[in-house]
Structures are given as C-alpha cells and as structure tokens.
Amino acid sequence: MKKIISLLMASVMCVGILAGCGANETTKETVQTTTNSENLSVSTDGSTSMEKVIGSLGEVFQQETGISFTYNPTGSGSGIKAVSEGRCDIGLSSRDLKEEEVASGLTATVLAYDGIAIIVNPENPVEELTSETLAKIYTGEITNWSEVGGNDTEIVLIGREAGSGTRDGFESITGTEDACKYRQELTSTGDVITTVSQNPGAVGYASLASVKDTVKAVSVDGVIPSEETIKDGSYVVQRPFVLVTKTEEALSEGAQKFFDYITSDEAVEIIAGAGVVAAK
Amino acid sequence: MANKATAFLIGWRIEMKKTKIIENIIHGIFLILGLITVASVLLITIYLVIAGIPAIREIGFFKFLFGKNWASTAAEPVFGILPFILTSVYGTAGAIVLGVPIGFFTAVYLSKIATGKMRETMEAAVSLLAGIPSVVYGLVGMLVLVPGIRKIFHVPDGASLLAAIIILAIMILPSIIKVSITALDAVPKEYEEASLALGATPIETYFRVSVPAAKSGIAAAVVLGVGRAIGEAMAVMMVSGNVPNMPSLFQSVRFLTTAVASEMAYSSGLQQQALFSIALVLFFFIMLINVTLNFFMKKEGKEA
Numbered sequence: 001m002k003k004i005i006s007l008l009m010a011s012v013m014c015v016g017i018l019a020g021c022g023a024n025e026t027t028k029e030t031v032q033t034t035t036n037s038e039n040l041s042v043s044t045d046g047s048t049s050m051e052k053v054i055g056s057l058g059e060v061f062q063q064e065t066g067i068s069f070t071y072n073p074t075g076s077g078s079g080i081k082a083v084s085e086g087r088c089d090i091g092l093s094s095r096d097l098k099e100e101e102v103a104s105g106l107t108a109t110v111l112a113y114d115g116i117a118i119i120v121n122p123e124n125p126v127e128e129l130t131s132e133t134l135a136k137i138y139t140g141e142i143t144n145w146s147e148v149g150g151n152d153t154e155i156v157l158i159g160r161e162a163g164s165g166t167r168d169g170f171e172s173i174t175g176t177e178d179a180c181k182y183r184q185e186l187t188s189t190g191d192v193i194t195t196v197s198q199n200p201g202a203v204g205y206a207s208l209a210s211v212k213d214t215v216k217a218v219s220v221d222g223v224i225p226s227e228e229t230i231k232d233g234s235y236v237v238q239r240p241f242v243l244v245t246k247t248e249e250a251l252s253e254g255a256q257k258f259f260d261y262i263t264s265d266e267a268v269e270i271i272a273g274a275g276v277v278a279a280k
Numbered sequence: 281m282a283n284k285a286t287a288f289l290i291g292w293r294i295e296m297k298k299t300k301i302i303e304n305i306i307h308g309i310f311l312i313l314g315l316i317t318v319a320s321v322l323l324i325t326i327y328l329v330i331a332g333i334p335a336i337r338e339i340g341f342f343k344f345l346f347g348k349n350w351a352s353t354a355a356e357p358v359f360g361i362l363p364f365i366l367t368s369v370y371g372t373a374g375a376i377v378l379g380v381p382i383g384f385f386t387a388v389y390l391s392k393i394a395t396g397k398m399r400e401t402m403e404a405a406v407s408l409l410a411g412i413p414s415v416v417y418g419l420v421g422m423l424v425l426v427p428g429i430r431k432i433f434h435v436p437d438g439a440s441l442l443a444a445i446i447i448l449a450i451m452i453l454p455s456i457i458k459v460s461i462t463a464l465d466a467v468p469k470e471y472e473e474a475s476l477a478l479g480a481t482p483i484e485t486y487f488r489v490s491v492p493a494a495k496s497g498i499a500a501a502v503v504l505g506v507g508r509a510i511g512e513a514m515a516v517m518m519v520s521g522n523v524p525n526m527p528s529l530f531q532s533v534r535f536l537t538t539a540v541a542s543e544m545a546y547s548s549g550l551q552q553q554a555l556f557s558i559a560l561v562l563f564f565f566i567m568l569i570n571v572t573l574n575f576f577m578k579k580e581g582k583e584a
Contacts, residue, residue, distance in 0.1 A: 048546065073548070154436035161522065162353040163546030178354040183437050183532050184521040187542045191422075191518070198427050201436055 040254030045072040046079020046092030049165030050241050053112060053274035054092060057262045060270055065261075067254045080106065083244050089255035091244035094169065107247045111262060112276040115208040115230035115238040116170050117217040119193065123200045126150040128219045131236055135174045137203065140181035145201065156183045158195050158204035170205045173237050189275075205237075209275040230277050241276060325563075332560030335359070335553035344557065350524040350534075352543060352551040359554045361539070361561065367527040368536045368565070371441060371516070372509040375448035379509075380502055382449070383456030387501075390457070391464035392486045403461075410454030418518030421447045426519055433530065439521035441533045447515050452505035459504055463497020464490055500576040507569045510562070513537035536562045 044054060051073055058069035074082070076093040083091030084106060097108045118134060120126060126148055129137070136142045137155055146152045159182040160167035166189065171177045186192050189206045196202040197214035204215075208225050211217050217225050220237050229235035243259065245251060251259060261267060263280070271278040336344050339359045347360015386406075390399055421443060429438035467490045475485040491498070513535070521532025522542050534542070540555050540562070547555055 156437040161542045161546075162351075163543055163551070165546075178351060182523050184439050185523050185532075185534075185542070187517065187522070187545075194422065195426075195439070198423065199430065199437060 039068065040252075040257070041068040041070070042090065042252070042255040042258040043070045043072070043088040044079075044090045044092055045074055045082040045088035046244070047076045047094040047165075047241070048073040048163075049094045049114065049168055050092045051165065053241060053271055053276055056270050056274050057267060058258075061258055061261050065257060067257060069258065080244050083246065086246075089245075089252055090259065093242040093244050094165075094239055095172070096240055096242060097244065105247050107245050109243045109245070109259075109263065110240045110279040111243050112241045112271050112278050113230045113238050114165075114169055114241060114276045115225055115227075115235060116166060116173070116205050117208045117211045117225045118203065118205055118220060118237060119196050119211060119215040119217050120203050121196055121198075121200045122214070122216045124150055124216065126218060127216075128222060130221050131174060134220065134237075135176050138174065138176045138180045151200075153201040156199055156202040157181060158184050158186065158192055158202050160189075160192065160205075161185050161187050166205060166207060169239055170237070173239055207275040208277070209272070227277050231279070240279075328556065328560050328563050331553070331556040333557075335550060335557040336560075338550060339554065339557075344554075345561070348526065350539075352547070352554065357551065359550075361536070361558055363524050363526050364534055364536045364539045364558065365561065367441065367520075367533040368510055368562075370527045371444050371448060371520075371533075371535060372506055374441070374445035375452055375509045376502065376506060378445060378449035379452045379456060379505060383453050383501070383505070384460060384498065386453075387457045387460030387464060387498075388486055388491065391461045392482075392490060406454050406457050409450075410458070414451065414512060414515040415518075417447055417451055418515035421515060421519040429530075435530050437521070437532070439519055439532055440530045441520065441527050442529050443519040444516045444533070444535070447519055448509045448512060451512060451515065452508045455508055456501045456505045459501035460494070460498050463494035463501070466497070467493045496576050496579045500573055503569060503573045503576060507566060507573070510565055510569065511537060513541045517541060536565070 044058070051071070054071055058071055061067065062069045071092075072082075072088065076095055079088070079091040080093055080097070080101060081091075082088045084101075084104060091106075093108070094114065097106055102108070118129065124145065126145060129148060133142060133148055137148070138157060138159075140157075142148060143155055144152065145155055157180065159170075159180060162185070164187075171180060184195060186195060189210045192204045192206050193210070193212060193215055196204045208217070208227075208230065219225070220235065223229050223235045225235045225237070230238050243262075245259070250256070262271075265280060268278040268280050339347075344359055344361060345365070346362050347358065348362050349358045349360050350363060351358045386402075390402055390406075394402060425443050425446060426438035429435070429440065429443055431438075471489050471493055472485050475489045476482070480488065516535050517538040520535065520538065522534050522538055523532040524534045524539070525531050527533050536558055540558050543551065544555055
C-alpha cells in the first residue's frame with residue numbers, strides 16, 4: 001500500500017513539473033520567433049477580426065517562402081500603436097486610420113473589405129432598411145416588423161457570441177456596441193443563417209460571402225449588398241481591413257515580401273476564401 | 281532414471297521463473313496503464329484549479345458567483361455567473377422532472393413485464409438512443425423542436441430553456457433506463473414469488489416489493505442522469521439561444537457548459553481566465569454529483 005502511495009505521489013510531482021515546463025516553453029518560443037533577427041521574419045499585430053484572413057495569408061506565405069510569420073491578436077487600437085512604436089512590422093486595423101494617426105506618420109493600405117449582410121427570412125416582405133432603423137431594431141427601440149413595413153410579428157434578433165469579429169464589426173458600424181438586445185447569440189455564421197431561415201420574424205447578420213438562398217439579404221439605405229457596392233463604398237454595413245505601416249521608414253526585407261505578396265493578385269483568392277472582398 | 285527426473289525438475293523450475301518474470305512484467309504494464317488514468321484526472325484537476333482561481337480572485341468570489349450580469353467584452357466588462365449557475369440547475373432539474381418518470385416506468389416495464397421480442401427491440405432502441413451523438417440531438421432540436429415550440433406556444437422565438445430541458449430529458453433517458461433495469465433485474469426472484477404467493481397482484485408486487493428493493497440502484501440511475509444533463513454542452517448550445525439572461529422557461533438562456541464553449545474561441549486575458557473559473561465551478565458540481573453517486577453505489581453494494 002505504501003509503495004502505491006509513494007508511486008502516486010511521484011507521478012503527481014512529475015505531472016506537475018511537466019505542466020510547469022510546458023507553459024514556460026511555449027511563451028519562450030513565441031518570444032524567440034519574434035526577436036530572431038538572423039532569419040527573415042514578419043510580425044503583425046492588431047485586429048482580432050482579421051484573424052481569419054491574415055492567418056490564412058500568413059500560413060500560405062510561410063509555406064511558400066519559409067519566412068516566419070507571427071500574428072498577435074490584440075485589437076485595432078493596440079495594433080496601430082504597436083507599429084508606430086516599432087514593436088511590429090505591419091499593424092492590422094479593421095477601421096480606417098484617423099487623421100491624427102496619419103499625421104503622426106502612418107500609412108494605411110486597404111487589404112480587403114468586410115461586408116456584413118443583414119439577413120431576414122424569405123417570407124418576410126421587408127426588402128429595405130435604413131441604417132438608423134437597423135440600429136433602432138438592434139437596440140430594442142423597434143420591436144415589431146409592422147413598424148418598418150412588414151407583417152405584424154415580433155422582431156427576433158439573432159447575433160453572434162461576444163468576441164466574434166462579425167459581431168464586433170456589425171456593432172461598431174451601426175454604433176450599437178454593448179447595447180444590442182439579442183434573443184439568440186450563436187457561435188457560427190452557419191447557425192445564424194439556419195436560425196433565420198427557420199423563423200419568419202428573425203433578423204441576423206453574416207459575412208456576405210456566406211449568405212445562401214435560404215435567407216434574404218435586405219438592402220441598407222437603398223443599396224443591395226454585393227461585391228461591387230462594397231468595393232465602391234455605397235453599401236454602408238462594411239469596414240475596411242487595413243494594413244498600417246510607417247510612411248517614412250522602409251519595411252524589413254521579410255515584411256516587404258509579405259506586404260507585396262498579400263497585395264498581389266495571387267492573394268485575392270485566399271482573401272475571398274476568408275469571407276471578405278479583396279480590395280484589388 | 282533419477283537424472284532424468286532432476287533434469288525435468290530443473291527445466292520446470294526455469295520455466296516457472298520465466299513465467300514469473302513475464303507475470304511481473306505484465307503486472308507492471310497494467311499498473312502503468314492504470315496510472316495513466318489517475319494521472320489524467322490529477323492533471324485536469326490541478327490545471328483547472330490553477331487556471332480557475334486567478335480570475336475569481338481578481339473579480340471577487342461573491343461578485344463572480346452571485347453577480348447577475350455577464351458582459352465579458354463590454355468596454356467595462358462584468359463577470360457574474362449566477363444566471364449560468366441557475367440555468368444549469370433549473371435545466372437539469374427540469375430534465376429530471378420530465379425524464380425520470382418516463383425512464384423509471386420504462387425500466388419497470390422492460391425488466392418485469394415485457395417479454396421476448398418486445399424487450400429485445402425496446403432495449404436495442406434504448407441503446408441506440410444512447411449512441412446518438414449530441415450534435416445530432418442539437419441539430420434535430422434546432423430544426424424541429426425550436427420551430428415547434430415557437431408555433432405551439434406562440435412565442436416570437438423557440439430557442440429557450442424549455443427546448444433545452446426537452447432535449448436533455450431525452451438525452452438522459454438511456455442512462456436512467458439502463459441502470460434502473462440492472463438494479464431491478466438484480467432483485468431476487470424469491471421476494472417477488474413470496475409477494476405473489478401472499479395474493480398480491482403482479483403490479484402491486486413490482487411497485488411494493490421489487491422497486492423498494494432496487495431503490496438505491498434507481499437513485500444511482502437518477503444521479504447519473506443529473507451528471508449527464510449538467511455536463512452536456514453541444515446539444516444545449518444549439519437550442520437554448522445562449523444569451524446570458526436570468527433563467528425563465530421561454531427565455532433564451534446560457535448554461536455553465538455553453539458559457540465556456542461559446543466564448544472560448546476568441547477569448548483573451550481576464551475573459552479567458554473567467555471562462556476557466558466557470559469550468560472550475562462546473563467541475564465542482566460534477567464532483568458533487570460523483571460523490572452522491574458513490575454514496576448510492578456503496579449503499580447498494582451493502583444491501584445486496
């Protein structure tokens with residue numbers, strides 16, 4: 001019995017030590033890849049909404065060139081800050097740069113546009129909403145479809161979970177941050193589309209690329225969402241994905257290669273695969 | 281002749297030694313395999329405690345457990361998990377209220393009344409129900425149950441605590457039925473024969489003699505059902521709407537499990553630590569259920 005107990009204790013200790021090591025090692029590794037200056041590397045920092053598009057671009061880039069790529073999901077604001085302080089090569093922002101940011105010596109290059117379609121059930125006669133009514137609907141000021149020219153049914157608000165890039169995008173564009181009265185918070189675009197297609201009173205939002213025939217995308221301020229209207233800026237529920245660089249300083253060799261690659265024609269398909277419209 | 285005998289004996293001894301070594305090696309391998317399980321449990325427990333404590337400390341124990349609001353990504357984040365705890369408790373209780381009577385009577389029927397083909401087919405169906413993946417329950421719930429609730433009860437949306445309760449009630453049926461059947465089957469035939477000989481009807485015998493004799497086994501079945509219901513995430517996530525409201529039957533709600541699952545993918549910093557803390561609370565509940573289960577199992581062992 002004693003033997004078994006001592007064995008158990010020993011194994012517990014081993015496990016504890018291993019667990020400790022594991023955690024330390026991973027942090028060291030990431031530090032190493034970002035500070036390693038001998039090999040070519042590119043570091044990006046910023047918008048969490050751009051995770052999918054920049055992640056898939058970085059993966060392909062790293063495979064093709066062997067240049068190590070890192071992405072630090074911190075948010076647009078801290079990404080812009082990081083590039084101006086020289087803590088990363090390219091900053092990622094899911095909003096346009098403000099005037100004072102441009103004045104401080106930063107350049108914005110639009111990589112892609114994230115168009116968010118407002119979807120309703122095909123049975124719903126509403127075809128058009130203005131961006132103001134949209135905000136009023138999502139903050140719970142308008143609760144019945146009859147108030148916006150539809151049937152007399154209650155509006156059911158379908159959204160995404162906290163932290164989702166689409167939710168963040170929708171709420172920041174419509175100015176409804178932390179004020180949306182959701183009836184359902186679903187964890188994937190597919191779930192949102194299925195739920196809206198099942199409920200005649202539902203309204204939801206989803207990346208334009210993933211909208212299917214089972215739901216109807218309404219026009220906002222009279223503009224139907226499509227690749228063209230997103231690119232020319234007439235469809236308002238959209239935001240740019242911006243690459244932020246320093247205007248005066250040249251990029252490092254690895255970063256320049258990455259920049260050229262993701263703004264080339266080759267990258268268009270990968271960008272589209274991530275559900276956004278390439279700026280090219 | 282004597283030489284031959286000694287040679288045989290020596291040979292036999294060597295053989296024995298070999299077998300003994302092999303026996304010991306196999307013994308050792310089994311011990312190691314067993315320790316893997318023990319190590320996994322310890323690793324998970326230790327990790328959960330280490331990962332779960334910091335956020336509770338930072339937020340404050342009472343603020344975390346009894347806070348009524350959860351807004352993890354707001355400009356000023358609030359972390360209160362009372363809605364999740366209550367939803368998990370209500371949801372599980374609801375599933376037990378619906379599922380236990382159905383499961384219990386099915387078990388009595390299958391163990392005592394049904395015979396031959398009938399019992400075989402029904403037991404096969406129960407096993408099949410246990411084998412259906414939870415994402416399939418969720419999908420069917422999302423496409424059939426949620427629209428159904430919306431139409432039957434004339435509510436704007438069917439994704440609600442009620443939908444989750446119904447799904448959970450169905451999901452816990454197999455564990456309740458199977459464990460109850462085993463307990464009822466183990467009741468000695470003599471008890472029932474004595475009761476019948478005294479003039480009791482079969483139904484009286486089943487409910488006055490067999491069921492009381494198997495009561496701790498049936499209790500264990502119920503506790504097992506509770507464990508299954510409180511730990512389910514996928515199916516519940518697809519039908520309950522996932523909004524951190526205080527629970528109410530037709531309201532969209534979020535369970536402890538779904539709170540962790542739905543936000544983990546994009547979480548960072550304190551939000552992620554808070555999710556670990558939720559997992560720790562859930563783990564605590566599961567532990568509690570396990571202790572209860574062990575209590576009933578031991579009781580049954582003594583009675584038998």
